[in-house]
Amino acid sequence: MQSAQHTARLTGLLAACLLVPALAAAEFTTALETNNCAPAPENLRGDPEIGQELHEEHCASCHGLSGGADVVVMHMDQTPADQSDPEYMQTIPDAYLYLAICRGGEGIGKSVVMAPWGDFFSDQEIRDLIAWIRTFSGT
Numbered sequence: 001m002q003s004a005q006h007t008a009r010l011t012g013l014l015a016a017c018l019l020v021p022a023l024a025a026a027e028f029t030t031a032l033e034t035n036n037c038a039p040a041p042e043n044l045r046g047d048p049e050i051g052q053e054l055h056e057e058h059c060a061s062c063h064g065l066s067g068g069a070d071v072v073v074m075h076m077d078q079t080p081a082d083q084s085d086p087e088y089m090q091t092i093p094d095a096y097l098y099l100a101i102c103r104g105g106e107g108i109g110k111s112v113v114m115a116p117w118g119d120f121f122s123d124q125e126i127r128d129l130i131a132w133i134r135t136f137s138g139t
Contacts, residue, residue, distance in 0.1 A: 037102035037118050044094035044130050051132025054125055062114070067136035078111040089137035097130045 056065065064070040067083030081088060100108045104116030121129070 044098050044127055046127030046131050048131040048135055051128035054129050055132050076113050083133050084136040086137040086139055089139040094130050101126045
């Protein structure tokens with residue numbers, strides 16, 4: 001049985017992601033309940049300097065060094081969104097980015113090519129990545 005605190009976290013994250021049409025509410029809740037992808041929603045941004053290092057090592061080959069998806073990757077079925085576009089990034093809650101990193105593309109209804117990183121990155125590292133990703137668009 002879930003604790004009240006865990007349920008509150010899920011509810012808060014679900015509310016934060018209702019603006020993202022790619023993932024239905026039930027799918028979002030299910031995704032959060034697996035792989036421990038249920039952070040406290042208060043502040044999902046960590047240290048951008050640490051996030052930069054992680055991004056360059058693990059993410060830039062597909063998302064580009066500046067988040068512009070300005071790389072050519074032959075195995076992609078879908079080009080990643082331009083994370084340097086402020087208009088687009090203002091529509092994406094931090095909780096959605098957290099879930100995308102934690103559960104991978106398939107976990108948010110996107111490309112299966114993006115692996116789920118929830119078992120690789122710690123909660124803090126995911127928050128650090130979110131902080132760095134937000135520097136691309138200034139959002």
